[in-house]
Amino acid sequence: MNKLNKITVFCGSSEAVDKEYFTDVEQLGQVLAENKIEVIYGGGNLGLMGALARSVLHHGGKVTGIIPRKIYENVAHIELSELIIVDTMHERKAKMYESGDAFIALPGGIGTLEELTEIFTWYQLEYHNKPIGLLNTKNYYAPFYTMLEHMVTESFLHKRYLEPLLKEDNPSKLVERIQTHTVPLMNKWKQDDIGDRI
Structure with a gap:
């Protein structure tokens, strides 16, 4: 089991999305609170950001x-x-x-995608070996x-770098996988294909 005291969550702030997204995020908040995992997020009160924070707090989490x-x-806050x-924004992301x-990316817009791809890139460059849940x-x-699969096919990305990405549609199962999955620390600089795939 990974020792998870805090999970950084990337999420969208749009209110105009399908209610199913809110339902799953509220369930995720409950699961994180029940597992005593503190949520680190972008501090907003709208969309999935707000729904996650309110759910965690409602269920006694931090x-x-x-x-x-x-x-x-x-x-508003x-x-x-x-x-x-x-x-x-740079300070915000560095602190998050x-x-x-570990990290979880909820459905979101371009900001969420930017945060996800940046932390994924940092894994490839050996800055961390933390799980990344989607x-x-x-x-x-x-x-x-x-x-990503197209990048692998075209040799812009090696499939081994997909290792930390854990994709689940069930919030409980996603947290469970993050808790039990050990992500290997890659050493890009000692690989045979060092010249490619940043």
Whole structure:
């Protein structure tokens, strides 16, 4: 079992999405709270971000939000366990990345995709070997996996680097897999194909 005290979660803030997304995220919040896993997230109160935070708190869990000052000054807030205000988006992401023992990407927009792909890139470059879970509600991440498989086929990505990605449509099963999956620490620089696939 991986020792998971904190999970960093990337998620969208749109309110105009299918209710099924909210249902799964609320269930995920309950599971994380019941497993006493603190949630680190972007500090917002809308969309899946807000739904996750409220669910964790409702079920007795702990939530820490990390938010840039510019966003903090323009949005309403949930009463979180802790809210950390930083100056820039870069500071926000760095603090979110370093705080979690694992990562979960919920369905989201371009910001969520950016955070997911960056932390995935960092795995390839040996900055971490933490699990990366994808909550695949309504098969949301199928196109993303299709793109990754295309990268493998075209030799822009080696399939071994897909190791940390754990895709599940069931929130409970996703948390279970994250808790039990050991991600190998890759050493890109000693591989035979060192010249490719960043």
